[in-house]
Amino acid sequence: MQIRSVKLSSRLRMGAAVAAISLGAVAVGSASSASASSSVSISVASLVPGATAAATAQFNNQVKQFEKANPGINVKSVQYDWTAPTFAAELAAKTLPTVFTVPFTDGDSLGDAGQLANLTKYVKTYSWSKDFDKAAIAEGTDAKGQIVAIPEAAYAQGLEYNRNLFANAGLNPNDPPKTWAQVETDAKAIVLHDAQVAGFSVMGANDNTAGWILTTMADAFGGRMEKGIGAKAVATFDNPGAVAALTFDHNLRWNDNAMGTNFNLSWGTSNQAFAAGEIGMFISGSDVYTNMVQGFNIPAGIYGLAALPQQSSGSGASSPGELGGGTLAAVTPFASKAQIAAAVKWINFFYISPLVTKAGAIRNAKSLDDDNQPVGVPTFPIFSQKIYNQDLKWEEPYINVPETAFAPFNKSILKDNLVPEPEAATQAIYGDLDSVVEQVLTNQNANIPALLQAANSAGQASIAQASASS
Amino acid sequence: MSTAPQPAGAAPKRKRVRRTPATWVKRGGLSKFLFLLPLLLVFGLFSWYPIVRLVMMSLQFTNLVQPAKWIGLANFSEVIHDPLFLIAVKNTAEFAGLALVFGYPIPLIISVLISEVRKRRGLYSALAYLPVVIPPVVGVLLWKTFYGDSGGIGVFNTILGWVGIHPQEWIQSTSQAIPSLVLYSTWANAGSTVIIYLAALTGVNRELYEAASVDGAGLWKKLWHVTLPQLRTILLITMILQIIGTAQVFIEPWLFTQGGPANATLTVLLLIYDYAFGNSIGAAYGEAAALSLMLVAFLAVFSLIYLRATRAWSTS
Known part of the structure; x- marks a missing residue:
């Protein structure tokens, strides 16, 4: 009886196993065919790590809306923060989300090196593809003319200032500095009132941000770090604007002692220190207020933004300008065709439709406002000026950022000369300039022209390397 | 058919299986x-x-996305001609020298000292080992506060202020940065040794x-004539391990100063x-591989020379 039962159960088990394998094969087959025909999964860059719960909830709501409007596309949001040292490794290791963002500086270089998916066919199906500002779409177009990244935001550099620290030091928060001499005077006044804070701060970290801010200041002093484009570009670090900018930093650091004690700040840590009330003034993009709210819960009312002072550095200098930049949305080169199609749909929904359609603009602005996220932070047109103005009107009812905070910037920025970032080997050029800034901030006897000349050779080598690798 | 004579006493040939x-x-x-x-x-x-991939990559141009191109020794040439190469070698040598x-x-x-104390030897050993169990990131964050790099004047400068010494710049100074890293590194790693x-x-x-006591030797003489000779093998091993470790120093400069x-x-x-x-844009993986191989080659040659030079001392 026992033996018989064993035999029976063996047969049953074998039969069940055969059935299970057959059913499994059928199930797998039908799942793969269903997945190929109707369902696709993509991951998308969401917010920077450490974003507030409200910002995360707002983003997740957008994902739900997208999935509802696009049945068959499953979206997984992934926290993302572009940094030069991690980006290329994450890309090669396939750990980036399907859709991510890169700065204007890297779009065409990555495309030329085959590191981004070709989006041309998918982008051309949208009417807005013809309306891009030519300079903006050029940043996401490779040497073969293929669209490898889609511009989604543009900004100009500005002078971020803490209105509270201004008021405490007896300065008028509605009248931020308009000249570099005033920046110095105000920085000294802030430090005189509170020696624990930095009156004026520049990014000094060895992660390309120090070089980026030096380039910004050099432009504002009438200098240019590079001339020409591509393989023909020439590094021109030793220009009168760069010398003036570094001399300004050196003076505030060593003579005025108005730059605090931390000379190793980067983009994120500058925002954090500013939101914590440790910095009176610093230079960054006109759009960083969003990060300060989402990442650091900046207290309402302390934020102020002004345009950078524009000052010529005499003979041999170019005209002063405000450095501009922007962000591109791109897709991993490892994505399948179905994923690329879904990714471009997401880019259209999340990044582009709020800029070009009334429904998209209102949906985005209302959703942000409902979750107390900033609406109305100054950006720059990536499409035509007409489309940009229309978009501003659509979102006007939802603008919730304090008007007084941005008034000084908005008042003067349109009059200023906007200057693009260096075209060739941009991030490498910034990296070569990092150590110059660090020397000036940490060595009282730094020889500024000699440092710039030495860095210029490295910069020229970086341009040569970039042109060889593309 | 003759059989070769077997030598006397030789074992009979085994049958080959x-x-x-x-x-x-x-x-x-x-x-x-x-x-x-x-x-x-x-x-x-x-x-x-x-290792095989590293050697291949040192001879290639690759961004790890597109197919690699063979470029011979160009990566090695790029590294040797890079002005930062000599700076890095000099800084590494300075760190290794100061650490030594x-x-x-x-x-x-x-x-x-711990071996000499009679009571609570276990407690002192645990205290000496404690920094080793603190994760490096936590240790560095702690020491950043000590150095005043996280805002404020810092713990060390506060202490120096009590004895009338001006605040130092520590890791924010080009001349004090390496000694500051050595100071942290000694604190963090001494416990294991x-x-x-x-x-x-x-x-x-x-x-x-x-016997040394009977001969009238004091603590210093006992240390010099008994302890050190008895420990010389282990001392030579820890020295080569320290040199190899400090030649590959990364955590301290990366977390404190990013270079x-x-x-x-x-x-x-x-x-x-x-x-x-x-x-x-990830264009220099080949150069990274080339410099890695150069470092490996240097450390291998150095270790061989060191082991040969100290062979006589290390045998008791």
């Missing part, structure tokens, strides 16, 4: 192979294959100390990291 897969299995070849297989797989996958001068004797002194020395000290014959200020703490390993990951 023909080797077949069956005999190999029968003699335990398969089970040996199966026991060896996991080791071969793990080493092959995680050690040997990456200051960081190397300290664990020995601590372990001798202390434990090794304490273990070695228990192996020293107590009679030698008693700054003004490349003052850029070390060879940090330069390798920068080649591999510092460029956002």
Whole structure:
């Protein structure tokens, strides 16, 4: 009886196993065919790590809306923060989300090196593809003319200032500095009132941000770090604007002692220190207020933004300008065709439709406002000026950022000369300039022209390397 | 047909058994192979294959996305002609030198002192080892506060202020940055070496100390004439391990300064990291591989010379 039962159960088990394998094969087959025909999964860059719960909830709501409007596309949001040292490794290791963002500086270089998916066919199906500002779409177009990244935001550099620290030091928060001499005077006044804070701060970290801010200041002093484009570009670090900018930093650091004690700040840590009330003034993009709210819960009312002072550095200098930049949305080169199609749909929904359609603009602005996220932070047109103005009107009812905070910037920025970032080997050029800034901030006897000349050779080598690798 | 004479006393020739897969299995070849297989797989996958890939990559241009191009020794040439290469070598040598001068004797002194105390030896050993169990990121964050790099004047400058010394810039100064990193590194790593020395000290014959005492030797003479000679093998091993470790210093400069200020703490390993990951378009993986191989070659040659030079000393 026992033996018989064993035999029976063996047969049953074998039969069940055969059935299970057959059913499994059928199930797998039908799942793969269903997945190929109707369902696709993509991951998308969401917010920077450490974003507030409200910002995360707002983003997740957008994902739900997208999935509802696009049945068959499953979206997984992934926290993302572009940094030069991690980006290329994450890309090669396939750990980036399907859709991510890169700065204007890297779009065409990555495309030329085959590191981004070709989006041309998918982008051309949208009417807005013809309306891009030519300079903006050029940043996401490779040497073969293929669209490898889609511009989604543009900004100009500005002078971020803490209105509270201004008021405490007896300065008028509605009248931020308009000249570099005033920046110095105000920085000294802030430090005189509170020696624990930095009156004026520049990014000094060895992660390309120090070089980026030096380039910004050099432009504002009438200098240019590079001339020409591509393989023909020439590094021109030793220009009168760069010398003036570094001399300004050196003076505030060593003579005025108005730059605090931390000379190793980067983009994120500058925002954090500013939101914590440790910095009176610093230079960054006109759009960083969003990060300060989402990442650091900046207290309402302390934020102020002004345009950078524009000052010529005499003979041999170019005209002063405000450095501009922007962000591109791109897709991993490892994505399948179905994923690329879904990714471009997401880019259209999340990044582009709020800029070009009334429904998209209102949906985005209302959703942000409902979750107390900033609406109305100054950006720059990536499409035509007409489309940009229309978009501003659509979102006007939802603008919730304090008007007084941005008034000084908005008042003067349109009059200023906007200057693009260096075209060739941009991030490498910034990296070569990092150590110059660090020397000036940490060595009282730094020889500024000699440092710039030495860095210029490295910069020229970086341009040569970039042109060889593309 | 003649038979060759067998030498007297020689064992008769064994009958040759023909080797077949069956005999190999029968003699335990398969089970040996199966026991060896996991080791071969793990080493092959995680050690040997990456080494082979590294050598290949040093001769290629690749961004790890598109197919690699063979470019001969161009990566090595790029590295040697890079102005940062010599800076990195100089900084690494400075770190290794300072760590040897200051960081190397300290664990020995601590372990001798601990071995001399009669009570609570376990507690002192645990205290000496404590920094080793603190994760490096936490330790560095703590020391950043000490150095005043996280805002404020810092713990060390506050203490210096009590005795009338001006605040120092520590890791934000081009001249003080490397010594500051050595200071942290000594604090963080001394505990491991202390434990090794304490273990070695228990192996020293107590009679030698008693004999030295009878001969009138004090603490210093006992240390010089008994302890150090008895520990010389372990001392030579810890020295070469320290040199190899400090030649590959990465965590300290990366977490404290990212190689700054003004490349003052850029070390060879940090330069390798920068080649591999510092460029956002990932164009220098080959150079990173080339410099890695150069470092390996240097350390291998150095270790050989060191072991040959100290062979006579290390044998008792």
